[in-house]
Amino acid sequence: MKLIRNLIPGMIALALVACGGGTSVKPEAGKPAPTTQKPAPKKGGYYLDDGPGDNPPADIDNIPDAVPRAETPLPRATRPYSALGRRYTPLSEHTPYKQRGVASWYGKRYHGQKTSSGEVYDMYAMTGAHTILPLPSYVRVTNPENGRSVIVRINDRGPFHDNRLIDLSYAAAYKLRLIEKGSGIVDVEALDEHGRPITTAAAPQTAPAPAPAPAPTEIAPGNLPNVMNEPVTNPPITGAYVQVGAFSVKANGDRLVDTLQQNKLADNVQVENWYNAGTYRVRLGPYSSRQQAEAAAEKIKQTLNTNAIVVYQ
Structure with missing residues (x-):
């Protein structure tokens, strides 16, 4: 494990070169801390010194969602890249996309740092990171456990763990009630400039196919990549x-x-x-x-x- 930890920074650096953006790619928020740090407690702790800010807004629930608008994907963000031993081919067009998977979040550790799109990360803005969706683009993220839904602007790359689908800002995760769990099952759907799901019958032939997301039934409670390592259930859809x-x-x-x-x-x-x-x-x-x-x-x-x-x- 020590050898793997030592290799990860170099592998992430290679991912940055492949992206061609010269910007930072965030490591996994749920990855175990170096052995020099004290382990996080079972409740209320965060790895990698991450977590809520010291002076959060008075009412995070009232932070407005991102407002979709027409934007052209950044050319440099459409180039294939590699991260942690896996190769990704980003979408170059705004195409239909809907997946269910695990969402995690990142907070104060990355607040103020540049994202892969070159924008500065604001933990209280409604943003997210995705491995292949265009930068920038907009998605609706819904927590099927409680019906809460938010719209976020995708402006960063990640997460790179096999069992994760999207990284969310602290504010977005808070509004979805994912903060205490560290992660949870969500539905992610791409939106057009009017805030409606993209429903084109077929994606453009030049657009690369999105990488398949892990099926929720394959997620084992003991292997979840959340900071608390607690089971995440996938509620059945009955109506x-x-x-x-x-x-x-x-x-x-x-x-x-x-x-x-x-x-x-x-x-x-x-x-x-x-x-x-x-x-x-x-x-x-x-x-x-x-x-x-x-x-x-x-x-x-x-x-x-x-x-x-x-x-x-």
Whole structure:
């Protein structure tokens, strides 16, 4: 293991040369610390001196999501590169992409450092790192365990662990409630400049195929790359719902339910103010298909000028 630790810095340097960007690539946030450091405790500890900042914003949940807009991928970020013994071929176009996998996060250790796109990493901005998605690009990240969803700007490369799909900023992970776990299962979907899923029937012939993500059923609880090394479950999908709001006070959710009914936005499905894990979530469903749920979410957005997301239960 000591030999492997000594080799990793050199391998990461080779990855930087392959990228051609001359910018830093973050090591794994969940990688064990050098033997000179004390091991992190089972609860509340972070490897590599990472973790929350000393003076976080008063209400991180109110930090706005990234706003998608039309951007051209950086040419240097489309070049094939290698990291930790594996070769990656980034996408050169904004193409359909949807995967489920493990998300991890990085915080104060990398705050203020340059990302692979040349931008400065801000742990309180809504950003993320991905091995092959265009830099920059935008994705919606959803935590299927609690239905929380955020939009982040992909501006960095990583993570390079086989069982990880995406690295998130501290703020994005906080809003998804992944901070305490260190990592968790998420759904990642590429968005166009209007914030809608990219649904082109076929990717351009010149675009390289994305590397396959590990199937969730292959993730063993004892081998998870999170800082706490705790099991991450993959909840079964049994139906599509539209979540319109999440509240700490039940009365706020009840008022939203009344508004939905008064505007005839819940005529054909059940609408409920569902309580789970300290939060009241207003959701409609189940819908018989994802397409029906997305159509209902879009109608709610247009009618009430509020956010509505498709979640699975």
